[in-house]
Amino acid sequence: MGSLFEESEAREAAARARVEELEVELAELSGKLELARESLKSLRIAPEQSPTFSRR
Secondary structure (H helix, E strand, O other), rough: OOOOHHHHHHHHOOOOOOHHHHHHHHHHHHHHHHHHHHHHHHHHHHHHHOOOOOOO
16 A cells, blocks of 8 residues: 555646646647638638629
């Protein structure tokens, strides 16, 4: 059985690893969100720039 100090260090290391995993996941999702926003933006602009587009 480990000491209380060792157990605390292990919990801290696990928490740090989880934070790092979430930071990577957040960065990936942020990139996907930015791409989706750009795609949406281009879809909003495209019809307005098209001379043959007619609203019904």
